[in-house]
Each structure stands twice: as structure tokens, then as C-alpha cells.
Amino acid sequence: MSERIPKWADVVLVPVISLALAFVISGLVILAIGENPWEALKLMVNGALGSSYGWGFTLYYATNFIFTGLAVAVAFHASLFNIGGEGQATLGGLGVALVCLALPWPHWGLALPAAVLGAAAFGALWAAVPAWLQARRGSHIVITTIMFNFIGASVLNYVLVNVLRPVGSMDPATARFPPGASLPTLHDMAAALGIAWGRNTPANITFFIALACCVLVWAIIWHTRLGYQIRAFGKSEGAARYAGINPVRITMYAMLISGALAGLMAINNVMGEAERLVLNSVEGAGFIGIAVALMGRSHPVGVLLAALLFGFLYQGGAELALWTTIPRELITVIQALVILFTGALDNMVRMPVERLFRGRGAA
Amino acid sequence: MDLMTALQILDSTVRLGTPLLLACLAGLYSERAGIFDIGLEGKMLMAAFFSGAVAFVTGSVWLGLIAGIAGAMSLAVVHGLASITFRGNQLISGVAINFLASGLTVLIGQKWFALGGRTPALSGEGRFQPIVLPFADSLRDVPVIGPVYYELISGHTALVYVAFAAVPISWWLLFRTRFGLRLRAVGENPAAVDTAGISVTRLRYAAVAIAGLLTGIAGAYLATGLSAGFVKEMTAGRGFIALAALIFAKWRPVPALGATMLFGLLEAVANRYQNIDLGGVVIPVQAMQALPYVLTVIILAGFVGKAIPPRAGGEPYVKER
Amino acid sequence: MGARQQTERQATAAPAIELRAISKAFGPVQANKDISIRVERGTIHGIVGENGAGKSTLMSILYGFYRADAGEILIGGRPVQIPDSQAAIRAGIGMVFQHFKLVQNFTVLENVILGVEEGALLRPSLNKARRVLGDLAREYELDVDPDAAIEDLSVGHQQRVEILKALYRQADILILDEPTGVLTPDEADHLFRILASLRDQGKTIILITHKLREIMEITDAVSVMRRGEMVATLKTASTSPEELAERMVGRKVLLHVPKGPANPGRNVLEVENLRVVDAAGIERLRGIGLTVRAGEILGVAGVAGNGQSELLKVLGGFQRATGRVRVNGDDIDLTGRRSDGQTRRARGIAHVPEDRQALGLIMDFTAWENCAFGYHNAPEYQKNALFMDNAAMQADAQAKMERFDVRPPTATLAAKSFSGGNQQKIVLAREIERNPDLLLVGQPTRGVDIGAIEFIHKRLVALRDAGKAVLMVSVELEEILSLSDRIVVMFDGRIMGERLPDQTNERELGLLMAGVAA
Numbered sequence A: 001m002s003e004r005i006p007k008w009a010d011v012v013l014v015p016v017i018s019l020a021l022a023f024v025i026s027g028l029v030i031l032a033i034g035e036n037p038w039e040a041l042k043l044m045v046n047g048a049l050g051s052s053y054g055w056g057f058t059l060y061y062a063t064n065f066i067f068t069g070l071a072v073a074v075a076f077h078a079s080l081f082n083i084g085g086e087g088q089a090t091l092g093g094l095g096v097a098l099v100c101l102a103l104p105w106p107h108w109g110l111a112l113p114a115a116v117l118g119a120a121a122f123g124a125l126w127a128a129v130p131a132w133l134q135a136r137r138g139s140h141i142v143i144t145t146i147m148f149n150f151i152g153a154s155v156l157n158y159v160l161v162n163v164l165r166p167v168g169s170m171d172p173a174t175a176r177f178p179p180g181a182s183l184p185t186l187h188d189m190a191a192a193l194g195i196a197w198g199r200n201t202p203a204n205i206t207f208f209i210a211l212a213c214c215v216l217v218w219a220i221i222w223h224t225r226l227g228y229q230i231r232a233f234g235k236s237e238g239a240a241r242y243a244g245i246n247p248v249r250i251t252m253y254a255m256l257i258s259g260a261l262a263g264l265m266a267i268n269n270v271m272g273e274a275e276r277l278v279l280n281s282v283e284g285a286g287f288i289g290i291a292v293a294l295m296g297r298s299h300p301v302g303v304l305l306a307a308l309l310f311g312f313l314y315q316g317g318a319e320l321a322l323w324t325t326i327p328r329e330l331i332t333v334i335q336a337l338v339i340l341f342t343g344a345l346d347n348m349v350r351m352p353v354e355r356l357f358r359g360r361g362a363a
Numbered sequence B: 001m002d003l004m005t006a007l008q009i010l011d012s013t014v015r016l017g018t019p020l021l022l023a024c025l026a027g028l029y030s031e032r033a034g035i036f037d038i039g040l041e042g043k044m045l046m047a048a049f050f051s052g053a054v055a056f057v058t059g060s061v062w063l064g065l066i067a068g069i070a071g072a073m074s075l076a077v078v079h080g081l082a083s084i085t086f087r088g089n090q091l092i093s094g095v096a097i098n099f100l101a102s103g104l105t106v107l108i109g110q111k112w113f114a115l116g117g118r119t120p121a122l123s124g125e126g127r128f129q130p131i132v133l134p135f136a137d138s139l140r141d142v143p144v145i146g147p148v149y150y151e152l153i154s155g156h157t158a159l160v161y162v163a164f165a166a167v168p169i170s171w172w173l174l175f176r177t178r179f180g181l182r183l184r185a186v187g188e189n190p191a192a193v194d195t196a197g198i199s200v201t202r203l204r205y206a207a208v209a210i211a212g213l214l215t216g217i218a219g220a221y222l223a224t225g226l227s228a229g230f231v232k233e234m235t236a237g238r239g240f241i242a243l244a245a246l247i248f249a250k251w252r253p254v255p256a257l258g259a260t261m262l263f264g265l266l267e268a269v270a271n272r273y274q275n276i277d278l279g280g281v282v283i284p285v286q287a288m289q290a291l292p293y294v295l296t297v298i299i300l301a302g303f304v305g306k307a308i309p310p311r312a313g314g315e316p317y318v319k320e321r
Numbered sequence C: 001m002g003a004r005q006q007t008e009r010q011a012t013a014a015p016a017i018e019l020r021a022i023s024k025a026f027g028p029v030q031a032n033k034d035i036s037i038r039v040e041r042g043t044i045h046g047i048v049g050e051n052g053a054g055k056s057t058l059m060s061i062l063y064g065f066y067r068a069d070a071g072e073i074l075i076g077g078r079p080v081q082i083p084d085s086q087a088a089i090r091a092g093i094g095m096v097f098q099h100f101k102l103v104q105n106f107t108v109l110e111n112v113i114l115g116v117e118e119g120a121l122l123r124p125s126l127n128k129a130r131r132v133l134g135d136l137a138r139e140y141e142l143d144v145d146p147d148a149a150i151e152d153l154s155v156g157h158q159q160r161v162e163i164l165k166a167l168y169r170q171a172d173i174l175i176l177d178e179p180t181g182v183l184t185p186d187e188a189d190h191l192f193r194i195l196a197s198l199r200d201q202g203k204t205i206i207l208i209t210h211k212l213r214e215i216m217e218i219t220d221a222v223s224v225m226r227r228g229e230m231v232a233t234l235k236t237a238s239t240s241p242e243e244l245a246e247r248m249v250g251r252k253v254l255l256h257v258p259k260g261p262a263n264p265g266r267n268v269l270e271v272e273n274l275r276v277v278d279a280a281g282i283e284r285l286r287g288i289g290l291t292v293r294a295g296e297i298l299g300v301a302g303v304a305g306n307g308q309s310e311l312l313k314v315l316g317g318f319q320r321a322t323g324r325v326r327v328n329g330d331d332i333d334l335t336g337r338r339s340d341g342q343t344r345r346a347r348g349i350a351h352v353p354e355d356r357q358a359l360g361l362i363m364d365f366t367a368w369e370n371c372a373f374g375y376h377n378a379p380e381y382q383k384n385a386l387f388m389d390n391a392a393m394q395a396d397a398q399a400k401m402e403r404f405d406v407r408p409p410t411a412t413l414a415a416k417s418f419s420g421g422n423q424q425k426i427v428l429a430r431e432i433e434r435n436p437d438l439l440l441v442g443q444p445t446r447g448v449d450i451g452a453i454e455f456i457h458k459r460l461v462a463l464r465d466a467g468k469a470v471l472m473v474s475v476e477l478e479e480i481l482s483l484s485d486r487i488v489v490m491f492d493g494r495i496m497g498e499r500l501p502d503q504t505n506e507r508e509l510g511l512l513m514a515g516v517a518a
Helices: A007-032 A035-050 A051-075 A085-102 A107-137 A141-164 A186-192 A205-221 A226-237 A239-242 A246-274 A285-295 A300-323 A331-342 A346-362 B003-032 B040-058 B061-085 B088-114 B145-153 B158-176 B178-188 B188-194 B198-225 B237-250 B255-274 B283-302 C002-013 C053-063 C086-090 C108-113 C122-140 C155-168 C184-198 C211-216 C241-249 C306-314 C341-346 C357-358 C369-370 C390-403 C421-434 C449-463 C477-483 C505-511
Strands: B276-278 B281-283 C017-027 C027-039 C044-048 C072-075 C078-080 C093-096 C175-176 C204-209 C220-226 C229-237 C267-277 C283-293 C297-303 C324-326 C349-352 C438-442 C467-474 C486-491 C494-501
Touching: A007 A035, A007 A300, A007 A346, A007 B003, A035 A051, A035 A300, A035 B040, A051 A085, A051 A226, A051 A246, A051 A285, A051 A300, A085 A107, A085 A141, A085 A246, A107 A141, A107 B283, A141 B283, A141 C086, A205 A226, A205 A246, A205 A300, A205 C467, A226 A239, A226 A246, A239 C357, A246 A285, A285 A300, A285 A331, A300 A331, A300 B088, A300 C108, A331 A346, A331 B061, A331 B088, A346 B158, B003 B040, B003 B158, B003 B178, B003 B198, B003 B237, B040 B061, B040 B088, B040 B198, B040 B237, B061 B088, B061 B198, B061 C369, B061 C421, B088 C108, B158 B198, B158 B255, B158 C449, B178 B188, B178 C108, B188 B198, B188 C357, B198 B237, B237 B283, B255 B283, C017 C053, C017 C184, C017 C204, C027 C053, C027 C220, C027 C267, C044 C053, C044 C211, C053 C175, C053 C204, C078 C122, C078 C438, C078 C467, C086 C093, C093 C155, C108 C122, C108 C155, C108 C211, C122 C184, C122 C229, C155 C184, C175 C184, C184 C211, C204 C211, C211 C241, C211 C267, C220 C241, C229 C241, C267 C306, C267 C467, C283 C297, C283 C306, C283 C467, C283 C494, C297 C449, C297 C477, C297 C505, C306 C324, C306 C341, C341 C349, C349 C421, C357 C421, C369 C390, C369 C421, C390 C421, C421 C438, C438 C449, C438 C486, C449 C477, C477 C505, C486 C505, C494 C505
Parallel strands: C027 C229, C044 C204, C044 C220, C093 C175, C175 C204, C297 C467, C297 C486, C349 C438, C438 C467
Antiparallel strands: B276 B281, C017 C027, C017 C072, C072 C078, C220 C229, C267 C283, C267 C324, C486 C494
């Protein structure tokens, strides 16, 4: 028995074909609602990538998706499907808010590490319960993480309405964070280096934390004992037990890392952008992580590229909604198609590709 | 709490529980056949939109119902293709279907009606009207039985009665017919079905199609029975509550009725009271909203009876050599 | 009915099944090559061959799971097409698979009618099946409780349900694939009685097995397959196990590994009163006691499923148990936090598991990753406190693979890309090169080609000669007899007896394996 298709085809060709299919169908959808896909694409590219202003948004969205994508990817390596990124990021936001509101922070350099800890801890906590239930009680983690998304939303709702809402405010949101907790934006950072970069865009220093997380995840998964054990456990639980790998511990570690990564997203959107915690601040980014991880084949480089693509789609989609009659929900459709083709319909692309290579191999 | 208040709450329990019940039964058919379906939400949403849209355009709620079923069915076909024909991951397919519905409904709605994703309000023949059962009016004044009959049992739309009838029908179909035997077998051990010379693929498609039909009715009920038209994201997590109810009911039709009505009751109570004061202990409305999910997690954790899903659930069937 | 009997009688001259020049390839692998065979009506026809000889593929073609690339199938003299299982059933073929195709939470009746229901409603079918099952039970010693759920039945009874399913479908030809692998000797005897009475009623039975004893005991004729080809079809009465074995493997089997006398030393492993209760509450080990000394191979014989797997799992550290186990004189933890495989390895226990694909290897991992599997915490694989040293792991694996003659010796290939024998060599290299005090090895040569068997046996003997203790579990009596220095036989979770290989024989061991104290 030999490998059925070469590695490059598995890693590059199949995802690219799947992606192309998703985009062709998206184009047809745009045609169907009476717009010109080519014009739409030009608008999106221009709006998202044509200026440092556009990039400021694209990178901001991408930062969110890197975190949630890595979160899903790490869990995937342990064969765990964490659909709870949304809830974990929501709770991460609560962690960030509690940290930022706890002290009159003198400087972001102090607030950031503390908020990182808060975000990661709360995100991990929200993943810990489903993880424990999966490891100890065999409760299907897909269902429990879905349930925890809803429970998380209710918890946040309660906390914002009854606990953290400033006196006199009708808005279910926390007070504004102290100025000392305000993170430098890419504009600020570029200005410090003497580079002109668009103002008023939300991209901030968190982008670099996200990049660091990509490296970190890569190192953990492929260069540490923990990563080795996570991958072994993910490929074969029986073999992992034979090797003395503790399934409970690995499930917990993988999900804690996954939840922490999802929680870290809140550094970007809550601390970096909104500077206060509002209801539904995650806005579906937790779910986009699924698409990003699937497209990126659970590899940090793939996740980074996929997150950038989705960042582009989000910003481009917003531009489309601004200048055409195409609503933002187009992006949801594209996202669905990407998940469908790179995830669920993977075999639809893979089987013909395999046949192609088999044909060549025989010849 | 007087009888009238109780009846009103129970009445709204029935109305709110109905879409959950239909979706729950949809999930039951699918998962009993070994196909996990976390796309109930998306299928319902799609059905709600198409039923609302077509009912408005044609003025006929029945055409709306058919369109809604067709909408849900089209997503069911996608799910079938992904999880049966191409042996993909059923969970991922379900996630994709939810997003697909969420995006497409707004996209098409905006294109057709330009109301930001809503459909225009329905009235008259465009909605399902309450059916007053025989003698409801004349019995109304009989103590206890009268109000119960008039308020609670009579006066619902046709789809509510359809949903309730679907419970015994499903039980009979699953446990007393050849189709049911085969359907349950394919969710437990598809190899047994295959070696018996029955097509696993066809059975699973049938189950997925029934799920499409039932989610179609559920969605149509949301847009044309419970409300007067489609609103963006109007399913609001009901597909997932239905999934929770399915686990709660341990994949059985009659308990599914109980579970969905319990969750319907929670919603009805949460709608009526913001916070419930139980002798000094105040239960916040958010707790009521979260309760179905919390209960499901507890059930899943096996602290209160173990919920064992069909053995072959989630696994694409591949013939072994 | 009368007409059908008429044609059947006319056809009695024709064989029940005739295959003509059947060929089937999976990609580059030719699973069946130009196979022709005649199976006479009213006989039990054995098909023997090693693992991977193509027996199962051939039967899958006959049962409509695969379509042959070329060739012809004749049933009762008439050519038939068998595109699916339904067609096979219509042609009167019933199949009892090695892994039963039963719905666990259905009753016997429900399983029996599945696919041959009388109408849309179940009740009439159930009533009919209850009647028919009663008749069949009387006729063939095939009694099972029709209302019992499958999950509550013993394996032997589940197999009877499979046979009943076939008979209920009015099968004239019954194919059984390795039917005794999961049975106790008692159950196997019962099965053979059933098969004999079926034959006497005119049914045709094809028995696929690799156990020559069964072939000699019950078949009328036997066909030998080797590497996808049909080597010979012989009358059982006019052949011998030796001849069959030779034809199966294509040359004289090496039944005796060259090895000198053992020099056993101190006790390395001491097991006392070991007990295991499984999740279903069934006691799998009922008080096992044994010792293995340095410099000897202890063979554990027994029919699969009599507790050997549990014994290995307990000693290997992934099954909890009660009792007492000492290694080199020190007690080891059987239930607590230190009852895991990592601790066992640290105590000098290495383990080549019975199922290398499911346990011993991660099939998607590369060979070098697999060569560290279980020893991934070893200091030589770490670069520093945080990171593993992938380069060192690769170099280490490369060296091990060359010493164990793994082909191809490419450490970057995935484990799944290697043949069964080479996969086993990877596992052995990893475990033996750790120089353990005690090696646990389960089914060392299962699914391994002949060349590799010799190599593996020599390595095990070499480890013994180096003064290490080896505990070997095998269902192959020949392997047990030729390799062990001492033999214990397990039956139903107990040790039935201990023998020395040169003072016993297959017959005596067979009786012990059947639970009969000799």
C-alpha cells in the first residue's frame, strides 16, 4: 500500500480546487442577485486591500480569525471538534473586561499581559467543562460546546445587564476601559516608525500577538511532547492508551489551549477595538474559526492564510454592502460554501484527484 | 397564579413548543438512521424564509408551506450529498448548512423585498389561521374542562395539530413497520443492513429527506403560524434547542414530545416574566433562557440517566473488504 | 414448488457453485488471479490460505460485495450475475461473516427478518419468523431465544443467529468466514455438528479457515489459495495437514526455530491472582498466576478471547486489574495513577501488542515518529526541557529500521505505507532495542509474510538468549510449540495448565485450550 496522492496535492491542490469551487458558486450567487461578480470582486479587492485603511480593517478581522482558527485547529489535532469558539471568545471578553476595569491601568504595557491572562483563562475555563465532560463522562463535545455557546451568551447577558452595566446606563455594556488600557493601533505603531498608515482603523498590536500564537501553536504541535501526544491521541485513542498517554489529560490540555486561544480573540475586539464589553461582541468569529481551520488544514501557516482571506472577505463584504445592493450576508454564504467544500465535501474533490493520480501512476 | 394565567402560559407553551417538536422529530429520523444533523437550525430558517416569501407573493399559505418544505429539502439534499454520497463529516456539513441558510435568506430576501432581509407582513390567507374545534364555544363555560378545551386544545393552527399527530405516527412508523425497522437498523449497524441486501444509501437519504420535510413544516410554522412573516435569524437557536430536546428524549418520539414541551414552557415563562421571584430567590430571565442547554449538558454528562446515541451515528458507511 | 424441485433434481449433477477464471484487482494489487473452483452439492468445502491469500475477496465477490474484473459464476450449473448482496441472497447464497452483521439492540427475530420482511408491517413477519425459527431449531440444534436482544447473547449464540438468518432466507449455500476464531472449543464443536447436519440435509457449505485441524475434521474437499491464486483442490480424505501447509506457504514450513536450550535465571515477572472485570461486569481474568524467568520464553496458548488480550493489557498498563504483579521483585501499581504504560516502560517492560495497527502504531505517523511511540519522554529524544529533538528521533529510527531490515528503510514514510511484516518489524525494533527486562508480545507473526516470520522468531530467541524474559501470547499452536521454553494454556480467564514443549503435543494442548483438564 502506498500513499494515494502526493503530499503536495493533499496540502495544496485539493484545498485550492475546493476553494475555487466555493468561489465560483459564490460568483453565481452574486450573478443570481443581479450584480456583476467581477465588479464585486474588484470592489472588494479595492476596499480591503487597496489602501492602508482597507488593510487596517482586513488585518483586524484576520486577527480575530487567526485566534479562533488556531483554537479549532488545535482541538482538531486531538480529534476534538470544538464548536464552542464563539462562547469561549465571549467569555474571554468577560475576562478582558474584568481585568481592564479592575485597575486604573497606568500603561497598556502593563494592562496587556494581564488582559492576555484574563482572556486566556476565561476562554480556557469555558472550554474546560465540555472537555472534562468529554474526557470523563464521554459526553459528545460537539453538542456540549454548542450548548456552552448558548449558556455563555446567557451568562454574559446576565453579567452585562445586572452586574457590569454602569449605574444609569440603559445599554447592556460595561463602562469604557481606562485610557491606560488602550492598545496601540497599527497606525500608532507605524507612526512611531515614521510610516504613514491609515487612521481610524481597528487593527492593533494584537495582530502581532496572533502571529506569535501561530508560531507558538506550530512549535507546540510539532516540536513538543505535548503536541506529539495530542497528535497521537487524535489519530488513535487506543494506541495512545497503549503508549501510556493519558486520554483525560490530553483532552483537557488540548481543549484548554483551544479555549485559551479562542478567548485571546477578545484582546483584539474588546480591548483593542471596542474598549468596552458589549453584547454579542464576537459576531460569529468563533464559527469562522471552523472554516479557517478546515481551509488551513489545521496548520498554523494554513490558518494564517485562511484568516487573511476571511479578513479580506469581511472587509470586502462591508465595502460591497456600502457601495452595492449586496448585503454583508454574502460573506456568510461564502463562508458556508468554504466550510462545505473544504470540509464536508472534501471527498468530492479528493476522489477525482486520486483517480487522476492513480491513472498517471498506472501509465 | 389563576387558571386563566396558567392556561395562557400552557397555550403559549404549545405554540412555542410546536416548532421545537417538529424539528426534534426531524432530527430523530435523521439521527436514528445514523446521520447527525446539527443543521436543523439552518433548514428551519430556510423554510421559514421561503414560506414567508411565497405566502406573501401568492397570498396562499399552503403554497408558502410547500415552498418552505422545498427550501428545507434542498438543504437536506446538500447534507445527504455531503454525509452520505461523499462520506464527509456530518457535523461540518451541518455547520455549513446553518451558515448557508443564514446568509442566503437575507441575500435573497433583500433582493426580492429590499426590507433588510425581512419579508413583508402576512395577513389573511397568507397565514395559518386558528382552527376552532367542534363544541369549543359551547363548552367554554363548563368549569375547568371548558377553558382547558377552549384555550389549550382548541384554537391552534393546523400545523400544531400536524406536529402533535406526528408523534404517534412517528412511533408507529419507527417501531411497527418495515421501514422503521430498517431505518433503526441502519443507524445502529449499517453493515447488517447492507449484507441483508438493502441499500444503506437509499435508507439514509429517506431519513434525511424526512428531516427536510419536518424542518420544512417547522420553519413554515414559524413564519406563517407563530409570526406573520419572516424576520432575519428568526429561528433564534430553536434548531439547537430541538437538538437538545432530542438528546433529552434519548432519540424516542414520545419523550421528544415531553422534552420539547418542557423547553416550550421554559420559553413561555421567560417571555411572560422577566424575573421570577421564588420567595426571595430571584431567578433571572437569562437563567430561564439557558436552562434547556444546561439541562441537556447534565443529561449528556450522564448524571441523570445516560443518553446513548445510535451506535453508527456520525460515521459514514464504508464497505469493508 | 414442484417445478422448482424438478429443476433442482436435474441440476444435482451440476456443482452447487462453479467459478470460472475469476480475477479481481484493487489498484496495483491482484487479489484474485484467474480462480476456478467447483464446489459439489451437499458437501463441506474448505478454503485455506494464509492471511491475504485472497480468500475473503473471493467470497466477497460471491456475495456481491465486489464485482469481479473478469470471470464467470455458475450456481447449480446456470451462469448468474451477482451485482449486490440481494442478488446473492436470491441465488441462494448465505454468508456468515467473521465479524457478525447483527444489530446489537434488536432482538433475534428482528435481526432475522431484516431485509426479508413479508410486508410493510412487522407483525406478520415476526410471527412467521418465530414459527420458522422454531422449526429450524428442532432440525439443526440451532436454538436461541427469539426475543433476546443480540447484545445479551454469547458470541456462539450470535453466530447461530447469523446461520439462522441465512437459513431463513432459504440459503442452499452457506459460506462461513473463519467461524471458529471467536468460539470456545465447545462452541466450535457445536458449530461443526450443525454444519454436518446441514450438509446431510443437502446444503452446501464453504468453510474459510486457516486452521488445518478444522479442515481435516469436517470438510469433504479442500481448496488451497496462495497469493491470490488457487493452488489446488483436493479430497480431504486423500491429503494431510503437512501437504496442505506446504501448499499454503509454497515451501516447507519452518516449524522449528533453531534455538539452544534455555538458561532460565531469576524470576522477572511474578503474577498472582490477577483478576479483571470488564465494563459489562463479566470477569475476563479469573485469578491468573504465572511467572516468567530471565532467559526464557513463556508461551501463552489459547483460543482467542479467553483472557490473553486482557492479560497483555494489564501487564502493558492500559487495563485496570486486581491481584499482585511483581517485576524484578518490586510490586507494580495495577489500579492507581502509576498503572499507566509510561510507568511500565520505566520499569523495563516493553510491549508488542496483539493489534499493531490499532495499538502498536499510529498509522498516519511517520516511521520515525512511530519509532519513539511510547518512549517519547525518553531523554535522548528531547532537545531541552521544552522541545523534542526531531532530528535525533529521525536518526535513531533510521538506525533501528536498518538493524531490523525494515523495507523500505525510509523513516519519513507513514506507517500505513509499510506491509504488515514491516510494520511489525518497526514495532519490534522499537520495543526490543529498548533492551527491556521483560518483553510482552502478542501474536508476533499475525498477518506477517513467511520471510518476516523467521526473522521475528529469531529476534525473540536472541532476546531470550540475552537473558531477558519474554511472555508471548499466540493463538498459533505451532508458534507456541516451536518458540516457547514453557507453555501455559488459558481458557475462560484461567490458566488450565502448564507444559514443557518437548513433553506435550498439539492434541494435549488442544484439549487444555478446550477447557478439558488433561
